[in-house]
Amino acid sequence: MFLSQTKLKIAKKLMLATLAMSAVACDKGGGSFSVLSDNSQFKQNVTFTPRKLDVLFVVDNSGSMASSQQNLANNFPAFIDKFIDKGYDFRIAVTTTDAFYGDQFVSNGCSLCNVEQTRFRSGTSPKVYVIDRADYDLSQASEESRLKNDFTLNVKVGAGGSGDERAFSSFKAALSSSLNVGFHRPDAFLAVVIVSDEEDFSQSEFTMNESYSNPNLHTVVSYKNYLDSFTGGAASQDYSVSAISISDKACRDQLAGGPDVGAQKIATRYNQLVDLTGGTKNSICNPFDQTLDNISSQIMTEQKPVYTLDKKPIIASIRVVVDGVVVPQDSTDGWSYDSADNTITINGLTYKPGANSSISINFDPDLT
Numbered sequence: 001m002f003l004s005q006t007k008l009k010i011a012k013k014l015m016l017a018t019l020a021m022s023a024v025a026c027d028k029g030g031g032s033f034s035v036l037s038d039n040s041q042f043k044q045n046v047t048f049t050p051r052k053l054d055v056l057f058v059v060d061n062s063g064s065m066a067s068s069q070q071n072l073a074n075n076f077p078a079f080i081d082k083f084i085d086k087g088y089d090f091r092i093a094v095t096t097t098d099a100f101y102g103d104q105f106v107s108n109g110c111s112l113c114n115v116e117q118t119r120f121r122s123g124t125s126p127k128v129y130v131i132d133r134a135d136y137d138l139s140q141a142s143e144e145s146r147l148k149n150d151f152t153l154n155v156k157v158g159a160g161g162s163g164d165e166r167a168f169s170s171f172k173a174a175l176s177s178s179l180n181v182g183f184h185r186p187d188a189f190l191a192v193v194i195v196s197d198e199e200d201f202s203q204s205e206f207t208m209n210e211s212y213s214n215p216n217l218h219t220v221v222s223y224k225n226y227l228d229s230f231t232g233g234a235a236s237q238d239y240s241v242s243a244i245s246i247s248d249k250a251c252r253d254q255l256a257g258g259p260d261v262g263a264q265k266i267a268t269r270y271n272q273l274v275d276l277t278g279g280t281k282n283s284i285c286n287p288f289d290q291t292l293d294n295i296s297s298q299i300m301t302e303q304k305p306v307y308t309l310d311k312k313p314i315i316a317s318i319r320v321v322v323d324g325v326v327v328p329q330d331s332t333d334g335w336s337y338d339s340a341d342n343t344i345t346i347n348g349l350t351y352k353p354g355a356n357s358s359i360s361i362n363f364d365p366d367l368t
Contacts, residue, residue, distance in 0.1 A: 044310055044361045050354075051303050052188035053083065053090040058171045059121075060196035061096040061161030064255075064264075068244075069159075071288040072195055073152040079292035080148065082300060084138055087355025092131040093120040093183055094154045095174035097196055098162035103173030105206050118177035123153035130183055167194045168223045168273070169202035175230055190231050190239040191299050197246055197255060197284050199265040210265070220272045227277065236278030236302055242295050243270040244282045251285035278302060297349060305346045305353060312342060313363035320344060321360040327351040 059069060083090050095118075101110065102117030120129040128135075128150050137143045171192055174180055184190055194200075202223075203209060204216040211217070224235060231238045245267035246252045252264055274281050280298045282291040320327040320335040328334040333348030344361055346352060353359055 044307075044363075046307050046359045046361065049356075050086060050088045052185050053088050053191065053299065053303075054184045054188045055090065055092045055191045055193065055299075056171060056174065056183075057092070057094045057155060058099075058167045058174075058192060058194045058196075059094060059096055059155060059157050060165055060167070060198060061098060061157040061159060062163045062165055062198065063159050064197055065195075066159045068195060068197060068284060069156050072244075072292075073155050075288040075292050076148055076151050076155070078289045079296045080151070082293075082296045084144065085354065086300070086352070088133070089188075090133050091183060091185075091188075092151060093129065093174075093180070094122075094151075094157065095120055095170060096157050096161055097165040097167045097170050097194075097198075099170035099173045100166045100202070101162070103177065104169060104204075108206060110206060115177070115179065118173045119179040120174060120183070121154055121157050123156055124150050128154070129180070163198075164208040165196055165198040165200065166202040167196055167200045167270070168218065168220075172223065172226055184231070186232065189299070189303055190227070191279075191295075192227075192239070192241045193295060194241065194243045194245065194270060195284070196244075196267070196270075197264060199246075199267050200269045212268075220269050220276065223273060224276045235276060239277065240279040240299065240302060241273050241277045242279035242282065242298065243267060243274050244284050244288075244291055244295075245270045246285075247271065247281055247283040251283050254285050300349060300352065305359075307344045307359070307361065309342050309344060309361065309363070311363075311365040313337070314366050315339075317362075317364040318344070319360075319362040320346070321362075322346070322351050322353045323357050325351065 057072075059065070059072070061069075080090075080092075099118050101113040102115045102119075106113045106115055122129045131147060131150050131154070133147075136147045138147070171194075175184065199210070201208075201210050201214070202218045203214055204218070209216070227239050227241070228234065233239060246255065246264060248266060252266055256264055271281050273279075280295055282294060315337055318329070318335070318337060327346065329336065331347055333350050334346075335351075336345050336347060337343070338345065346359075
């Protein structure tokens with residue numbers, strides 16, 4: 001006599017439960033426990049392709065910034081080497097904190113203003129306004145050096161710019177400019193990095209006004225909203241803003257030469273936008289090699305590799321291998337599983353694959 005469908009289901013569950021209890025004997029390493037033989041276990045092979053990355057540096061070009069620009073240029077390798085090693089498809093451009101002159105006030109009788117000020121900066125000859133990985137054969141050491149040298153020349157924007165630093169309205173002007181069309185790719189993550197020893201006071205009026213109570217001062221949230229619209233995405237997932245600035249009173253006093261000397265301000269508004277967009281806050285008084293490494297690591301962490309599984313797994317049997325290395329289950333620095341989306345995410349940087357890395361995900365399908 002044949003068993004009913006109900007009895008068959010009960011029998012199957014009892015069999016799986018019994019097998020699971022003896023799964024320790026079938027440990028395949030890496031914390032996974034398979035109840036099936038190797039040739040019965042489901043295996044999913046995938047190749048990692050990092051998301052494209054567009055980086056815009058907004059550099060203060062006022063009178064006090066020459067040494068900071070040099071530090072940025074000197075330590076750029078600490079920032080870019082990780083992207084090169086992991087095979088990122090990146091673009092990098094530079095604008096200044098007075099680029100807003102070429103956008104907001106060109107038709108307001110401003111004799112200093114012209115649209116050309118919104119164009120990305122280039123110190124190279126011939127000019128390279130956007131450093132695009134595709135334009136360099138990075139398998140050659142000489143080409144990697146050329147890329148880094150191009151950035152060094154571009155980022156030294158000089159110290160003759162306006163003392164009315166408006167980093168927020170300047171990155172908006174540069175990103176929106178008809179002279180820079182095509183820089184940001186719709187499928188790329190946008191990272192804005194502000195480097196300044198002053199605060200942002202983006203506002204509607206041409207006259208300089210460094211008052212937080214200025215009724216014409218643009219809200220910080222308005223620039224998050226702009227980036228939401230510009231990228232068509234969401235903060236942290238599709239873009240971020242990081243800052244290298246005066247993050248506290250100790251740094252301000254160090255730059256000013258003593259307590260409460262000078263007019264420089266703590267970058268309160270920068271910090272607010274960083275918090276709203278998931279970037280990193282960094283002190284301009286700290287070594288730039290550490291700072292740029294921190295920013296590049298944060299950008300890479302935000303872009304986690306996520307893989308959708310073809311079948312529902314028995315979680316205890318999952319085994320993830322990247323380039324022959326077993327990845328532990330860890331929500332901070334390893335793999336994690338989302339049952340709602342049926343996805344595996346590789347978290348952190350230790351096991352993060354590079355371009356074209358081989359990823360193998362083995363697991364027993366959940367037959368219940």
